[in-house]
Amino acid sequence: MLRFFRWFCHPECREDIEGDLKEIFFYKADQIGVGKAKWLFVRDVLFLFRPGIIRPIQKLYILNHQSMFKNYLKVTFRIFRKEKVFSLINLFGLVLGFTCCLLIFLFVQDELSYDKFHKDGDRIYRVASAYMREGRWEPYATNSWPTAELLKTNFSEIEELVRIRRRQDIVEYKEKRISEERVATVEENFLEVFSFELVAGNRQEALKGSNKVVITESIARKYFENEDPIGKIFKINDDQFQLMVTGVMKDMPPNSHFHFDFLISGETARSIAPEALFTNVGFDSQWVYIKASKNFDPGLMEAEFPRFIDDHLSAIFTSANFKLFLQPLLDIHLKSDLGLEIEANGNIDHLYIFSVIAIFTLLIACINYMNLTTARSVRRAREVGMRKVLGAGQSHLVNQFLSESFLMTFLAILFSLALTFLVLPVFNAFSGKEISRGFLFSYEVVAAAIILLVAVGLLAGTYPYFILSSFKPLNTLKGRYISGNSGVMLRKGLVILQFGISIGLIIATGITYRQLQFLRNKDLGINKDLLVAVPMRTMERSQLETVKNDLLTNAAIKSVGTCNMKLPGWISNSTYYEAEGVPIDQEARKSMKIIRVDPEFFESIEGEFIAGRNFSKSITTDMSEAVILNEAAVNQLGWQEPIGSWLKLGRRKRTTIGIVKDFHFESLHRRIPPTIFVLSDSFLNWIYVKIAPDNIPTSLAHIEKVYSKFVRDRDFIYSFVDEDVRNQYNAEDKFMKIFIIFTLLAVAIACLGIFGLVSFMAERKSKEIGIRKVLGASVGGVSFLLIKEFILLLLVASTISWPFTYYFMNGWLTEFIYRTSISIDLFFVATLLALLIAICSTGVKALAAALANPINALREE
Amino acid sequence: MKRRYLGELEEIVLLTVAVLHGKAYGVAIINEIEARMNRKVGLGALQTVLRRMEKKGYLESQFGEATKVRGGKRKRYFTVTSFGKKALEQTKDVRLGLWEAIPKIAFDTWK
Numbered sequence: 027m028l029r030f031f032r033w034f035c036h037p038e039c040r041e042d043i044e045g046d047l048k049e050i051f052f053y054k055a056d057q058i059g060v061g062k063a064k065w066l067f068v069r070d071v072l073f074l075f076r077p078g079i080i081r082p083i084q085k086l087y088i089l090n091h092q093s094m095f096k097n098y099l100k101v102t103f104r105i106f107r108k109e110k111v112f113s114l115i116n117l118f119g120l121v122l123g124f125t126c127c128l129l130i131f132l133f134v135q136d137e138l139s140y141d142k143f144h145k146d147g148d149r150i151y152r153v154a155s156a157y158m159r160e161g162r163w164e165p166y167a168t169n170s171w172p173t174a175e176l177l178k179t180n181f182s183e184i185e186e187l188v189r190i191r192r193r194q195d196i197v198e199y200k201e202k203r204i205s206e207e208r209v210a211t212v213e214e215n216f217l218e219v220f221s222f223e224l225v226a227g228n229r230q231e232a233l234k235g236s237n238k239v240v241i242t243e244s245i246a247r248k249y250f251e252n253e254d255p256i257g258k259i260f261k262i263n264d265d266q267f268q269l270m271v272t273g274v275m276k277d278m279p280p281n282s283h284f285h286f287d288f289l290i291s292g293e294t295a296r297s298i299a300p301e302a303l304f305t306n307v308g309f310d311s312q313w314v315y316i317k318a319s320k321n322f323d324p325g326l327m328e329a330e331f332p333r334f335i336d337d338h339l340s341a342i343f344t345s346a347n348f349k350l351f352l353q354p355l356l357d358i359h360l361k362s363d364l365g366l367e368i369e370a371n372g373n374i375d376h377l378y379i380f381s382v383i384a385i386f387t388l389l390i391a392c393i394n395y396m397n398l399t400t401a402r403s404v405r406r407a408r409e410v411g412m413r414k415v416l417g418a419g420q421s422h423l424v425n426q427f428l429s430e431s432f433l434m435t436f437l438a439i440l441f442s443l444a445l446t447f448l449v450l451p452v453f454n455a456f457s458g459k460e461i462s463r464g465f466l467f468s469y470e471v472v473a474a475a476i477i478l479l480v481a482v483g484l485l486a487g488t489y490p491y492f493i494l495s496s497f498k499p500l501n502t503l504k505g506r507y508i509s510g511n512s513g514v515m516l517r518k519g520l521v522i523l524q525f526g527i528s529i530g531l532i533i534a535t536g537i538t539y540r541q542l543q544f545l546r547n548k549d550l551g552i553n554k555d556l557l558v559a560v561p562m563r564t565m566e567r568s569q570l571e572t573v574k575n576d577l578l579t580n581a582a583i584k585s586v587g588t589c590n591m592k593l594p595g596w597i598s599n600s601t602y603y604e605a606e607g608v609p610i611d612q613e614a615r616k617s618m619k620i621i622r623v624d625p626e627f628f629e630s631i632e633g634e635f636i637a638g639r640n641f642s643k644s645i646t647t648d649m650s651e652a653v654i655l656n657e658a659a660v661n662q663l664g665w666q667e668p669i670g671s672w673l674k675l676g677r678r679k680r681t682t683i684g685i686v687k688d689f690h691f692e693s694l695h696r697r698i699p700p701t702i703f704v705l706s707d708s709f710l711n712w713i714y715v716k717i718a719p720d721n722i723p724t725s726l727a728h729i730e731k732v733y734s735k736f737v738r739d740r741d742f743i744y745s746f747v748d749e750d751v752r753n754q755y756n757a758e759d760k761f762m763k764i765f766i767i768f769t770l771l772a773v774a775i776a777c778l779g780i781f782g783l784v785s786f787m788a789e790r791k792s793k794e795i796g797i798r799k800v801l802g803a804s805v806g807g808v809s810f811l812l813i814k815e816f817i818l819l820l821l822v823a824s825t826i827s828w829p830f831t832y833y834f835m836n837g838w839l840t841e842f843i844y845r846t847s848i849s850i851d852l853f854f855v856a857t858l859l860a861l862l863i864a865i866c867s868t869g870v871k872a873l874a875a876a877l878a879n880p881i882n883a884l885r886e887e
Numbered sequence: 888m889k890r891r892y893l894g895e896l897e898e899i900v901l902l903t904v905a906v907l908h909g910k911a912y913g914v915a916i917i918n919e920i921e922a923r924m925n926r927k928v929g930l931g932a933l934q935t936v937l938r939r940m941e942k943k944g945y946l947e948s949q950f951g952e953a954t955k956v957r958g959g960k961r962k963r964y965f966t967v968t969s970f971g972k973k974a975l976e977q978t979k980d981v982r983l984g985l986w987e988a989i990p991k992i993a994f995d996t997w998k
Contacts, residue, residue: 041950041960041961041963042913042950042960042961042962042963043913043930043934044960045913045953045957045958045961045962046912046914046930046934046957046962047930048956048957048958049913049914049954049957050914050930053914069929070929070930070931072931073930073931073932074930074934075931076931
């Protein structure tokens with residue numbers, strides 16, 4: 027009650043009224059008893075709660091705040107100078123944390139900005155398809171030409187429809203003759219659907235008519251240098267056809283989900299592409315984009331698709347084995363991971379993971395700041411005491427510590443902006459991004475920086491304030507520094523959090539690394555080493571036998587096989603079938619992948635036969651009447667006695683002569699599909715040459731010699747299959763590298779923090795250490811004394827961190843069809859590693875403290 | 888000069904402070920009023936009046952000694968200022984004027 031009175035009472039009259047109250051109380055207590063007196067006392071106090079006596083709400087004195095802030099600033103700088111190591115650790119930790127955050131922010135922003143530049147982007151959709159295989163929908167980004175045509179005529183919601191088909195062409199202009207890969211045939215409304223900027227030419231007319239091409243600025247420079255490109259003529263594929271430049275567009279921005287340099291008019295395609303492209307509904311060669319009318323509901327259209335398929339595509343498909351679906355343009359980059367994507371897309375999960383890492387590093391940096399500031403606060407207790415004595419209220423202390431933390435945060439943000447500016451090119455190279463430095467000054471980044479400033483400034487500044495302002499001035503001035511135990515507990519908790527995050531990140535990195543290694547090194551079921559893949563290109567297929575024999579003249583060439591697909595790669599051909607003892611299933615109409623090979627193919631890749639025999643050239647019927655299946659195919663058919671059973675492909679009945687062990691033709695992101703191998707002598711595109719391990723350059727030279735003899739107008743190119751296999755996982759590799767970098771940063775920041783804490787402890791315990799040493803403690807024992815707390819905290823942290831990390835990483839791994847298992851040793855390794863790092867970073871300081879001469883510590887008193 | 892009127896309680900407190908002459912602090916004033924007029928004045932009411940009159944300039948105060956019974960808090964002694972005295976006199980004059988203006992007849996009828 028008295029406290030209540032003191033609180034509300036005007037300070038000027040507090041003392042004497044309080045005296046009066048007490049006098050009355052004691053008098054009454056004498057007269058009528060304590061109990062009643064107390065009641066009277068309460069009544070009196072309540073009656074005192076009236077306007078004349080309540081203190082005014084405003085401050086009594088108007089302080090000169092500006093000069094106080096000046097003082098805070100001055101003190102901040104003085105402390106910074108006085109305790110350089112701490113302050114630098116503090117600042118550096120924050121800078122690293124912010125830089126990490128900024129980079130991730132830029133990365134995420136960039137990923138989110140994909141395809142936003144198209145004017146009606148929200149109305150553009152891609153029509154994708156999916157096939158039912160082995161009871162699963164297998165989605166593809168592509169569709170066929172006639173399907174698109176039928177869509178256009180059957181759905182009035184479609185305002186515009188664009189088909190894109192990729193090509194690879196040899197482009198010739200005067201003496202320049204270059205093989206171009208970013209070539210596409212597009213329809214005349216392409217530039218009206220997609221808002222790519224045109225620098226020359228007419229948007230509506232440029233792609234109208236046959237033999238027109240729109241090129242990018244860089245291509246214009248490459249072929250024509252400073253000449254005006256409009257009207258120039260390219261010869262394509264050794265004058266197979268010609269293209270006139272009718273427009274020049276800006277290079278497609280990096281944040282587009284496809285990039286082409288040549289846009290060939292659709293009319294041209296009609297004359298150069300095979301007729302089947304325009305009539306075969308199963309020829310899914312086109313990426314189909316539609317621009318829908320306003321107020322379009324994609325759900326309604328998708329609901330119509332099954333009926334559409336049954337009505338119009340029934341030649342091959344039914345709604346049970348084929349489906350169409352729409353992908354909003356803006357979602358394609360982050361959410362689409364279908365077969366036959368135009369380019370590798372981003373992954374929204376990675377964005378989430380990186381964002382979490384950004385928050386973690388920031389948290390670690392904040393914890394550092396808080397821990398170091400509160401740890402140091404004991405030293406500043408005297409300052410706080412003095413301030414309090416001189417009349418600083420709570421609000422002044424709040425102001426002081428907040429302005430200090432805001433100043434630090436502000437400095438850190440400035441430095442980290444500068445640092446980001448410096449490392450951005452490196453980061454770009456690393457992450458395959460093209461983020462410009464100018465983006466650092468965009469309002470998004472500035473807004474993010476301000477939010478960071480406020481959030482971190484408050485978070486990091488409030489806690490030290492609570493600790494510091496709780497000191498009793500008398501105690502601190504007398505020299506008794508006993509900081510509250512609650513502060514120590516919280517500090518420990520924060521250290522545990524830091525360690526836990528760090529250990530979790532280390533484990534996650536390890537698992538990511540193992541998975542990548544697993545993908546790269548998993549036994550594919552074939553021998554991919556020393557296998558050279560060479561595309562046949564313009565080679566006359568009838569000469570194939572001669573080519574093979576020529577290649578084999580060199581003893582270093584072990585075997586030569588051919589196939590119609592690139593290994594490793596996408597098996598793009600599939601077929602429907604009828605099979606012995608398998609009822610014709612009209613609904614599912616299951617299909618299998620089909621690959622054309624020659625008899626030596628399995629030899630060169632060292633595929634393993636489980637049963638039956640390989641194709642043979644001497645058996646003439648093999649060409650038309652035999653198939654080899656893989657295990658998955660046999661499983662799909664459910665055959666008990668596969669050898670000798672028949673399979674009908676098209677009109678031809680074929681006998682199964684061999685079963686080959688499942689091997690990975692495609693990347694490990696895809697399940698091994700049921701596959702049919704048929705013998706062929708003409709539809710072959712790739713030569714696989716197995717070479718001897720020694721003298722590889724000579725073998726390659728030999729291959730080149732044979733190649734240039736038989737292949738017209740094409741330079742020799744080749745690749746090693748094992749390298750191609752590795753390259754399939756470049757996306758994972760990139761992800762892992764970024765992950766490692768940020769993990770390292772996070773761990774480094776945490777290390778800085780515990781280094782700061784241990785050096786602080788060493789200082790506080792210097793007397794204790796001195797006395798222990800005088801009494802005979804060893805250097806090791808004393809060092810251990812300082813470190814042991816951290817070791818304990820680390821162990822606690824790792825036990826907390828393990829299950830969480832296991833849970834999340836397990837979830838991540840289940841996204842992979844073929845995956846490594848999470849082995850427990852990784853967890854121990856991570857903890858040990860963290861332990862090692864922690865001991866290293868604290869050990870130096872602890873050792874220094876332990877080695878110090880005890881005299882120095884003890885002399886002071 | 889603007890005329891100031893004293894409230895009833897104000898007048899009593901002011902007079903009591905004058906009566907106590909130099910020994911007037913919170914509890915003493917309450918006791919004095921109680922003793923003389925058998926009237927209980929709450930501390931809250933009293934203190935408010937005291938502060939108000941101090942602000943108006945009728946009273947002035949200084950701290951006195953601390954006693955144990957007051958928990959070590961000092962007393963605040965009030966004294967009437969000359970301005971306060973003037974106000975009192977004014978009030979008294981007004982009263983007297985009124986008394987004198989009452990016709991004799993008025994009281995007779997009551998009897």
